[in-house]
Amino acid sequence: MNLQPVGNTEIVRKQVYQGHPSANDGENKPTEITYPTTEVVGHGSFGVVFTTTIKETGEDVAIKKVLQDRRFKNRELEIMKLLKHLNIIDLKYYFYEKDTHGEVYLNLILDYMPQSLYQRLRHFVHIPSAMPRLEIKCYMYQLFKSLNYLHNFAFVCHRDIKPQNLLVDPDTFALRICDFGSAKQLKPTEPNVSYICSRYYRAPELIFGATHYSNQIDVWSSGCVMAELLLGQPMFPGESGIDQLVEIIKILGTPSRQEICAMNPNYMEHKFPQIKPIPLSRVFKKEDEQTVQFLTDTLKYDPMERFSALQCLCSSYFDELRHAQGQLKQIVDSLRLLQFDYSTEFAHLTQDQLQAVRLKLQATQVR
Ligand SMILES: Nc1ncnc2c1ncn2[C@@H]1O[C@H](COP(=O)(O)OP(=O)(O)OP(=O)(O)O)[C@@H](O)[C@H]1O
Numbered sequence: 082m083n084l085q086p087v088g089n090t091e092i093v094r095k096q097v098y099q100g101h102p103s104a105n106d107g108e109n110k111p112t113e114i115t116y117p118t119t120e121v122v123g124h125g126s127f128g129v130v131f132t133t134t135i136k137e138t139g140e141d142v143a144i145k146k147v148l149q150d151r152r153f154k155n156r157e158l159e160i161m162k163l164l165k166h167l168n169i170i171d172l173k174y175y176f177y178e179k180d181t182h183g184e185v186y187l188n189l190i191l192d193y194m195p196q197s198l199y200q201r202l203r204h205f206v207h208i209p210s211a212m213p214r215l216e217i218k219c220y221m222y223q224l225f226k227s228l229n230y231l232h233n234f235a236f237v238c239h240r241d242i243k244p245q246n247l248l249v250d251p252d253t254f255a256l257r258i259c260d261f262g263s264a265k266q267l268k269p270t271e272p273n274v275s276y277i278c279s280r281y282y283r284a285p286e287l288i289f290g291a292t293h294y295s296n297q298i299d300v301w302s303s304g305c306v307m308a309e310l311l312l313g314q315p316m317f318p319g320e321s322g323i324d325q326l327v328e329i330i331k332i333l334g335t336p337s338r339q340e341i342c343a344m345n346p347n348y349m350e351h352k353f354p355q356i357k358p359i360p361l362s363r364v365f366k367k368e369d370e371q372t373v374q375f376l377t378d379t380l381k382y383d384p385m386e387r388f389s390a391l392q393c394l395c396s397s398y399f400d401e402l403r404h405a406q407g408q409l410k411q412i413v414d415s416l417r418l419l420q421f422d423y424s425t426e427f428a429h430l431t432q433d434q435l436q437a438v439r440l441k442l443q444a445t446q447v448r
Pocket residue numbers: 122123124125126127128129130132142143145170191192193194195196197245246248259260261262
């Protein structure tokens with residue numbers, strides 16, 4: 082597909098660096114590319130995103146332009162350079178430019194995806210109809226595949242999983258995570274800010290002000306995304322930071338002392354009104370048992386009890402994809418759902434664990 086240029090098209094010529102230079106590129110010498118200017122597709126809190134097609138290669142790309150503070154390395158760029166996964170937006174090239182005021186901007190040239198999961202869901206809400214359950218399952222599986230790679234291979238926590246940061250192709254059901262502007266490699270011994278992640282998707286340990294949280298915050302956010310796709314609206318629509326906790330407690334009930342301790346031991350002295358949990362089977366009346374159980378496993382207060390990304394992939398909720406036949410099998414194959422790169426996606430496992438996971442996931446090896 083050729084992305085449409087705007088009326089007064091100007092051809093831009095840039096010297097760019099490779100996102101993933103190969104070993105024989107040496108010091109990553111810049112190459113020249115040209116592209117027509119096109120319309121802005123996204124206004125984020127940190128910059129603008131526009132889409133175009135690179136003339137030399139015919140690649141459709143999105144260019145994310147962010148102000149670069151000269152005092153610091155850009156963390157988003159450093160992290161994106163590390164990542165190479167089918168379900169993660171790929172950094173193709175990058176370059177810097179100065180505006181007339183002397184401000185420096187970093188431009189990330191990324192592979193293009195037609196829409197965000199947020200837009201896809203709005204489409205169904207507008208019709209109105211429910212998003213097909215199988216489409217949701219395909220997206221969730223790819224989300225957990227990318228999180229398993231991020232958490233266990235790159236040791237990166239995304240910290241802003243939400244429908245706007247998940248890009249999809251509704252024709253193929255492909256999903257890729259984007260926006261690594263909040264991502265960080267968490268170190269168990271170093272504290273991190275707890276005012277991170279968009280409100281509806283914030284894990285309870287973040288609301289409790291924890292500074293030693295783990296990659297498990299991404300799993301909570303993913304559970305919230307899935308719940309939203311099923312319900313057609315956010316599951317925990319908090320109006321403020323603390324109201325977010327009220328929304329969670331209204332459904333999951335008051336956390337036990339043990340759960341509060343697991344989220345943030347400094348909060349133990351606080352007293353909370355005792356609210357009983359509503360079974361998720363009542364919240365998701367139309368969903369089958371496996372779906373409800375899967376949501377229960379991802380939306381656990383205690384981050385250690387909450388499923389890891391790999392446990393999520395192994396859940397029986399996804400068995401339908403593994404036993405697919407006919408048209409669904411074609412989708413599973415074209416999205417390469419059962420294919421794994423063992424050296425990056427399973428490298429953290431012992432031989433016994435690998436054997437068990439391989440059997441469960443019916444995983445075949447790529448590369
Ligand atoms: N590779 C891409 N292909 C197509 N659209 C994209 C791509 N990357 C980003 N976008 C669009 O631009 C929007 C903003 O991008 P991104 O989330 O990376 O920026 P941001 O400034 O960090 O945003 P925010 O802080 O609001 O999350 C996305 O929600 C999406 O709609």
